[in-house]
Amino acid sequence: MPIRFRDRLSFKQARNTVVIAFILGLFLSLYLVIIDYRSQVRQIDATIETYIDITRTPAARIAYNIDKELANELVLGLIKSPTIVRAEIVEASGSILAAVSKEPQQDKARPFTDMLFGASRTYIRELKVPFDEDEPLGWLKIVADTRPISTQFFDRAIFTLVTGLVKTFLLSLVLSIMFYHMLTKPLLNMTEKMVEHPENSNKIQLPEPKGHENDEIGLLTRTINHYLNNIHHHLHHRRLAEEQLREHLAELETIIARRTRDIRKNNQTLEKTNRQLEKARSQALETASQRAVQLSSLSHEIRTPLNAVLGMLSIALNDELTELQHQRLTIARDSGSHLIRLLNDILDLSRLESGKMILEEIPFDLRNSMEDVVVLAGQSTFTKGVPIYCDIDPTLPDEILGDPTRFHQVVTNLIGNAAKFTDEGDIRIWLDCQKTTGNHLDIMLNISDTGIGIPESALDEIFKPFAQASSDTSRRFGGSGMGLPLTQSIVTNMGGQLSVMSEPGEGSTFSVRLPFRYKSREEKVSVSADIRGNQIVLDGSEALQSCCSHLLAHWNISHRQTSNNKIGDLPDWADILITENEDLARNAGQDNPSLKVIYAAHAPLDNGTDTLVWLPLPLTRKLFIQALEKTRTIRPQVSQPLPDTLKIQHPKNRDYSVLVVEDNPINRMVAEGMLEQLGYKVELAHNGESCLAACQQKNYDLILMDCNMPVMDGLTTTHRLRDQIATRETPIIALTANAMNQHRKQCLDAGMNDHLAKPFNKEQLENTLTRWLIA
Template sequence: MEKINILIVDDRPENIIALEALLQRNDINIISTTNPNEALRLSWEMDIAIALIDVQMPEMDGFELVEILKSNPRTKEILVIFVTAISKETKHAVKGLNTGAVDYLYKPLDPYITSAKVDSFIQFVRNQREVKAKNKELEANQKELIKAKDLAEQGKRIKENFLANMSHEIRTPINGIIGITQLLKRTPLSDEQLEMVNLLEVSSNSLLGVINDVLDLSKIESGKFKISRAPTDIVKICEAVIDLLRIPSVEKKLDLTINLDTELPKMIYADSLRLNQILMNLIGNAIKFTHEGSVSLKVEILDRKGNNVKLKFSIIDSGIGIAKENIDKIFETFEQADEQTTIKFGGTGLGLSIVKNLAKLKGGLLEVQSEEFKGSTFCFTNWYEIFKETTVDIKPIEEKLIPLSNTRILVAEDNPINKFLITKILQSWQIEMDVVENGKEALEKLRENDYHLILMDTFMPVMNGLEAIKLIREGYASGKENIPIITFSAAVMDTDKATAIAAGANDVISKPFEPAVLHKKIQEYTKTIG
C-alpha cells in the first residue's frame, strides 16, 4: 500500500513531537518543520496529501501559509487542518475555512478526536487517488470498452430474447401434455396403454426439465432471477435430494451415501428451492458420469461467526473424472467436457452452468477437483444465517385467534393460490374484505370505500404494491393518506423490507407467513376499532 505523506507545521518542536507520536502508523510518512517557508518548499517538492498547520506562528501565520498553498496549482489540493489554541469563536473558524482549510483541531488536542479526524481524511485521500487512477484507466480504454460493450449487449439481448421466448412458448404445450397424461392415468387403461402413458409422462417431464433449465439460465443472465431466503431445514433438504436420486443410483448399482456434520443447525435462512437445484444438479451429474463405485454427499461446518455458519457441500464420486484442460469448459453454457460426452451420456450442457450462476447469486463459492478416470469432487461453500426457532407452538395459538368482526380490509394480491389462502383466513376471522389483483385496482377501491387496513402484495402486474403505497401516501385517495398498510413479500432480505418501509408501508410480512403473525399485526394496526 502506497504511503500517504502528512506535513506538520508548528513553530514549537514539542507540539510536533506530540502530534507525531499520536499519528504514528505504518501507512503514512510524517514530514515536519517549524518554519513556514520550509513548509512551502516541502509542499512543492513532495507529494503532500494532508497538512496539519498551526495558526499562530511568527513571521508567517497559518492563514497566510495556506493562502499561498491554495494559490499554487501544484499544492492547492492539499487537505489542510488548522491546529490552534485561539478562541473557538465562529469568526476564527470561518476565516480558516474561507482560506481553504477542511477542518479545525483545538488545543489541547483530544487524542481520540485528532486520530479519528486524521484517519477519515487519510481514507478520503486514498479514495480520491483511487478514483483518479481509475478514471485515467477508464479514459485510456473507453473507446475499446464501448465498442466491446455494444457488441456484447447486442449478442446478449438476442440470446436472452430467444431463450426466454422459446422457453415460454414450449412450456405451454408441454404442461398441456403432462396434464392430459395425468388425466389419462385416472381412466381405465390396459397394461400396455398404461405402460405407454407412463413413458409419455417420463418423456414429458424430462423435456420440461430441459426447458426449465433454459428458462432459468435466461432469467439469471438477464438479471431477472432472484434469491428468496426463508427458514430452511438443511438436513431435510439433503435427505430429500438423496431419496429422489436413489432410484437411478440403484439402477446403476452405485453406493449413494450421505454424511452430515452432527453439529449442523436445525434451521438456516436459505433459498431452499435453489439449494435443492444445486444439489440435484451436482449429485445427478455425479450419478450420470459414474459407472461403478459410489457417490456421496458430505455437508460440514467450516466456520462460525456470531449467528452465522459457513457450510461446505461436497459431492464426491468415483466416476470418469474430467481432464485438467476441460475443467473450466464444463461450466460454460451449452458446453460439455468433450464432443463425445453428449453422444455417450446425453444432456444439454446447461446443468453446471446453472449451478455456477446460482452459486454466484447466492454469494457462495463453487469449486471442482477432478482426476480423469478416478473421479471428481464438486464443492459448494456459503455463509448462512442460523434461524433461531421459537418455542411458541403456532397451532394452539391459532385455535385461540379471536374473530375480528367489524373490521374491513382491502386485499391486493394477483397470485390465485395466495389470494385463495388469504381470503379463507380472513373469512375465518369474520373480516369483511374486497380483493383486487393489482395496485391500480387497489387505488380505485380505496377511493370508493373505507377500509381499516390494506394488505398489499409487493410484486403485481399493471402497478406494483410499492408504487400504489407511494400514491396513497401522497394523497391519491383524499383523507386516506394514513391508512395502515401491511405488505406481503417473498423476500426476507433487510434491504427489501427497508424499501417497502421507505415507500410508506407500516409493516412487512414475509411469505410464507403464519396466520397467527398476520392476526396479531391486524389487531395491532386496527386496535382503535370498537
C-alpha cells in the first residue's frame, strides 16, 4: 500500500529537524537583527554628535561675535546633510540668531522606521568660547531625521531573514532526501518483501538491507525474522489445538443440551415455588392488615372499660379515705396505668411492623424531657438505695426539633430498664451533643448501670419482641419483653443507632445516637451575676461532682472538687459548699459562719440550719439553679422539696360550662366526676343528636365528644356543629379509645380541635381543658 509523502517517516524526520532548525535560526536571526538595531541607534547618535563636534566651536564664535551672516552659512551647511532636517543657533537671551529647516523624507516604510527609531531626534548643546567659558553665549540645536540612516538597518534585516529562510529550505530538501534513502526506502523494501510472499508459505524470511547490517534497521530485520519463526511455530501448534477444540466442542454441545433440559426443568420448579411464595406473601400481608384492624378494634374495646376503671379510681382517690384504702386504690390505679402502657407498647410495635408510625418534628426542650424521666426514675431507685446521676452536656440547645413523644419513650424505656435490674451501686447517664452540618446535631446518650448484666449469648435475644435475657428474668423482675425491641425500632425509625455492652454481674451500658435539628443555640436559663462571683467547693461522690462541675464550668463559676469530708479541711475562701455528707452539711458553718451549704440528697434534713439549702436528687439543671439562687437569701429549711415545674394557674373553672357527649353511661360518670372535681359546670348528652339539640338551646364553652356513638357518631356531629354559626368556634375535644394516628387525623380533619385518648386521668383532662379555655 503506497504511503503519502507527508506520512512518510523521512518526511516527518526532516520536518521535525527543519522546524527545530528554523526556530533556532529564526531566534538567532532575530538576535542579530536586535544587535544591529541597537548598533544602528548608536550610529544615529554618533553621526549627529560628529556634526555637532565639527560645528560647535565655529557656532560659539559666531554667537560670541553675533554674526548673523556666518550663522546662516553655518546652518545652511548643516542642513545639506540628509540626516539633519533643522538647525538653529539660539542666543543666550533666547532669540534665534539663525535657523533653517527642510521637510523629512516620506515613503511607505516611514511608519516602521518611526516606530523603531522615532520620527526625529533633537540635540541641544551649549555654546562657549575657550577664552571666556563662564560667559553664556547660547545653544546649538539640531533636529535629526532617523529615516536615511534606518534604511540601511532595514536592508540588512531583510537580507538576514531571507538568507535564513533559504538556508532552512535547502536544509529541509537535503534532509528529506537523506532520510528517505536511510530510513524510508529500506523500510518500504522490507514491506514489499513481506507482501510478495504467498499466504500459504510455510516460512517467511526478510533479507537484511545492504549497508544496514549493524544499525537499527538491521536489528529490526533480525527481530522480525525471529518473530516470524515464532509465529510459524505457534501456527503449527494452533492447528493441532483447533482440531482438539473441535472435538471438545462437539462433546460440549452434547453436555449443554443435557444441562439445558435440566435448567428448563429447574426453572419450572422455581416458577412454581415463586408463585407459592407470592401467594404466601399476599396471605401474610392480608393477615397483617387484618391483625392491625383487629388490634385497633381490640384497643378500642380495652380502653373503653379501662377509662371507666381509671377514672373512677382517680375520682375515689380524691374522696376522704383511710390510709389503707388510699394505698389499695393507688395500687389499683397504678396497675391500670401499667396495663395502658403495655397496650401502648403493643400498638407502637404494630405500627412499626406495618410501617405506619409517623414521626413529628416540632420544637421541644430535650433537656427537660430527659430530666423529667430521670427524676421520676430516681424516686423508685431511691427506695432501693440506688442513686441516679445524670450529666447532660451544658451546651445542649434549649430548643430541639424532633418528636418529643418518641424521644421520651426511648429514654423512659432505657432508664426504666436500668432501674428495674439494678439493686445496688448506681446508675449513670451521660448525654452529649455534637454539631454536624448546618443546624444538625447528633445526640449521644449513654446509660450505665451496675445491675445483673446480660450474658453475651443473650445480647441479640433481648431485642426480639417478648424475649428476656433468661427464663427466670421475667419471674424475678417482671416485664413483657417489649421495651427494648420497641426502643430499638423507634431509634431506627428516627435515623439513629442503639447498641449495648454488658458483663454478667457487673452491669450494662446502653448507647444511643439520634440525629436532630435545632432552632438556635441561645441559652434561655442560667444563673444570675451574683452567683457567678462565688467560690464553690464540691464534696461528695465523683459522679455528683462531675455533674455539678460541668454546669459550673459552663457558667464560668470558680469551683474546686474535694473528697475530704472534713470540716477543718474546707478552705477559708469558700462561699458555697455542695455536699452529700449529712454531718458535713450540718456542721460546716460552725467554723465559717458565712459559708452557705447546699445539701444534695433525695430527702431534706429533719433539722436543717439557717445556712442550709436542700438540693433534691437526682440532679437537674433547674433544681441546681434554684438551689444556687436560694443561697442569696437563705431561709430556714423546709421539709418539702423544690417544685420541679411551675404550677399552671387555672382559670376560675366555675365560669366555664362543658358539654360531655358520651354514649357509655360509666364513661359519662367518669367524665362528669372529673370535671366536677376540677370545678367545671357539666352537662351530658347521650349521642350526636342530643348534642345538637343541647347546643341549640345553650352555648357551651367546650365540648368533649366521643367518636363511636349510636344514632349519630362524633365525626358527623362535629361536621354539623361546624356548619352552625353558634358552635363554629367552640372548642371540640375528641374522646376516643382509638389511639391510632390515622384516627387522630380523622378527628382533626372533621373539625375537632384536639384528641384525648381513653383512658385518661384527671391531670391529662385538666391540662387539655386549660389549654383550650385559656387560649
